[in-house]
Amino acid sequence: MIEKFRISFHGDCSLVINFSENIEIETNRILYKILNSFESDLKSSEFIEDIYPTFNSIIIDYNNLLIDFEKLKAFVEKTLLELMYDLQLHSDSEExxxxxxxxxxxxxxxxxxxxxxxxxxxxxxxxxxxxxxxxxxxxxxxxxxxxxxxxxxxxxxxxxxxxxxxxxxxxxxxxxxxxxxxxxxxxxxxxxxxxxxxxxxxxxxxxxxxxxxxxxxxxxxx
Amino acid sequence: MIKIINSGILSSFQDKGRFGQKKIGVSKSGALDLFSFQLANRLSGNDINEPCIETLGGFSCEFYTDLVLSITGPSDSFTINNNYIYKTNSSFNVMSGDKLEIPFPQNGNIFYLSVSGGFNIDKILGSYSYHQPSSITNNLRISSGDEIHVKTSNNKNIFLSENSFFKKWILNDENINIIYDDKFKSQNLRKMFENKEFTVSDQFSRQGIRLIGDPIDEFKEQNEISSEVSAGTVQIPPDGQPIILLNDSQTTGGYKKIGVIPSFELSKISQKPILSKIKFSEISLSNSIKNYREMMSEFDNIKIYNYTNRILKINDRLISVQILENNSIMAISSNKQFDIIEESFE
Missing domain, CATH: 2.40.100.10 (Cyclophilin-like)
Structure with a gap:
């Protein structure tokens, strides 16, 4: 189970939630679970332009005229902590x-x-x-x-x-x-x-x- | 209808971009110089996000209908039927049978062409933007011989805009700001990078710009896990020559990356002429947003003037005079083989 994540920026319109420095199957599994709930929570927000995963991070592209990085970061942190608390990792039947x-x-x-x-x-x-x-x-x-x-x-x-x-x-x-x-x-x-x-x-x-x-x-x- | 005689260099339809598709490997695309793109629409009376033709010049077309169109981008002049002269950042009337020629730009890289009412084209994956590296959007590329239909419009007004915004924000100096990634920590390496001067090479595409300079030797050995990149990402490949990624870049990249060009300078870097010099300097995230907001508010307030265009013939020289509503003269430009006589006076 991941307890750690690190939020940083890549330029002035991408927020990066990094879960690991390596390629690990467990990290990647959890990342997609988080991504799925994130998408349903955030996709309709007008300040979100794109949400996508890499091996070990979730990237949120945002409209920097509509929301500040610090505000988005606080929002993401809060959502993420709630999510991780509830995250069920029992055997997923993967497609x-x-x-x-x-x-x-x-x-x-x-x-x-x-x-x-x-x-x-x-x-x-x-x-x-x-x-x-x-x-x-x-x-x-x-x-x-x-x-x-x-x-x-x-x-x-x-x-x-x-x-x-x-x-x-x-x-x-x-x-x-x-x-x-x-x-x-x-x-x-x-x-x-x-x-x-x-x-x-x-x-x-x-x-x-x-x-x-x-x-x-x-x-x-x- | 508009018939493309010569499609020129990298001509394509672009809007503000394609969002929400990075998960399946499709990057944003969209106009490289969003400000010139939006100004083109404003001058032709369209919604500011109506798709335009983006071209690196060498473009010519023939009109089969009467239209109002606008051309924006680096300051330059271009011709209709080889004699009527217009300047960038204006709109004007063309009639069925007219031929337009857009030259290769002298002071930048990219022009936008908009028609009143807009082009009659279809979206692909939610956007009208051509995406250079894959074949998924080939219908949005412009090729010689293409026949492009336009939507009808009753707009007959023509406008020209002042150039001061572009001089201040886009076509100014050699300094390019960079927001460093926090992983690129070393103050020494940042200093070293900022002390170098780079030249914009001719390897320029919608995917990125290759810079040439004294190579950065610190990243010869690299073994990066592919990770996020976006428009503006600055990568250093093992050969030490930086690459600035643009709107059609891959969604993930495997080269060492050090930071990103801020939003307010993406138009500027896209319009940096080939062979021009650039130097980088650090900017904070908060200052880059501050500048971007200031730039946006100045853009919203760009002065746009209603005008009429008069062509005078003096000693076999064709001279184009732009007269504003209050009878002041905005600009005079001579035929193509002569220099522009006067940039602007009132």
Whole structure:
């Protein structure tokens, strides 16, 4: 249970509630619980422009012409203390979003290179990658891009020394101990091991992003 | 209807931004210079948050309908049909068949174009702002050949505004304020940073501005956990050359960050011409808000004058004279190949 939090600012329109300096699954779990109640409490306030999480903080963007930082800070502190007192942490049945992936070959151009260097067969890498459930710690970097935790260290692999100019949308990659999937075509330095046809971001859909922070993701081999 | 002949550099629709979407990785976007953006709407008689065209210049278009339009931004002149000359921070009439050319700016970076009544375009994720780094808002980018429809308006009044606000707050000196993050504690490092002079590089986009200077060597080794960034965040990558993030930045970033440019200087930094010099100095959170409120109240009180535009031809020179209601003359500008004769006198 977290008793500590630290409130600071990042510029003159963002308030930062920081719960830890590290990436910890427990902190991130609690953070999403707080975020959910915060959103229902604060979203309709005219002075709030955005509320969003990072790995270990909640950020509140505010309209600095309508409210002072100190006033907002006092309000947040009070709300937070009440919330934490009531926070129920008993087993949450967390949602799992499944992403079907074509691994290797044309879809995953770096899989065979990784297999050679790690001395683990392609089949085994895919098995390891699909055997875990990954927590989505936050969405960032680009619309709908998940920062996932929980990759098996056996298949962790350093970033490409020279990033690709273009990685196709839907590409599934590994960078260090992180794994993820690109919602849009983008330059990128991740090792690409597969590709999904699932549309991860659609401005016409509600919600527009298929993935969201605080839930779990599993990759399935097609 | 307006037909885009040449879309120029980074031309797009922008409003005040897209809010409440950072949770899914979509940053705020919105006009880089909110003051010039809102002034454009005021001069064309629109709601101040009506979407405008934002352009870095080199833009030209043809009108297929009679309109009142306004152009705001760094002081400059531009032409209709290659001979009628107008100045920024004014509105004027155009007729079907007229062609407008907006040059590359000399004293800043960004112009705003607004039409009376507004453009007939659709929102994406709650906003009319184009978001450069992803393809989700491509319909809000402006390309050569685009045909843009406008809403009807009965407004026939044209206005020009005084420039003193912009000279005081946006187009002034090389000093840029920064609100340091409290994690960037070291007084020595803050001093060292403030003693350096940086140049605005040509790596300028809606995502950020790359600065060039004597590199900051203290952050060569960094292993940051990705965390929040926003418009104005100052990052120092391992190469020691600072980046100032702007409205289309990522929502989270992994480089070392030291602080944020305050709200009252976001227009100023966006309008700093490429190759100009800047130096940073610390400002407190409370002083930055104080300045922002003062700036807003002065902006609300900018004087706007009703005027008529007369074109004189003297010795083959076209001269544009702006005459105010009380018959005083606000400005005279000559044809494009000549310098502006007189900035402003009454």
């Amino acid at each position: 799992v979003i499944e992403i079907p992936v074509n691994y290797g070959g044309f879809y995953g151009p770096d899989l065979s290179m990784m297999s050679d260097k790690l001395k683990i067969s392609e089949k085994q890498i895919v098995k390891i990658h699909t055997s875990r459930t990954y927590r989505i710690y936050m969405i960032g970097f680009m619309p709908g891009f998940p920062y996932l935790g929980g990759l098996d260290e056996k298949i962790s692999f350093p970033r490409l020394s020279t990033p690709r100019i273009s990685v196709p949308a839907g590409s599934v990659g590994i960078a260090g101990i992180q794994t993820g999937v690109y919602p849009f075509e983008s330059p990128g330095g991740w090792n690409i091991i597969g590709k999904t046809e699932t549309k991860l971001f659609d401005t016409e859909a509600n919600p527009p992003a298929l993935l969201k922070g605080g839930v779990n993701l599993r990759f399935l081999e097609i």
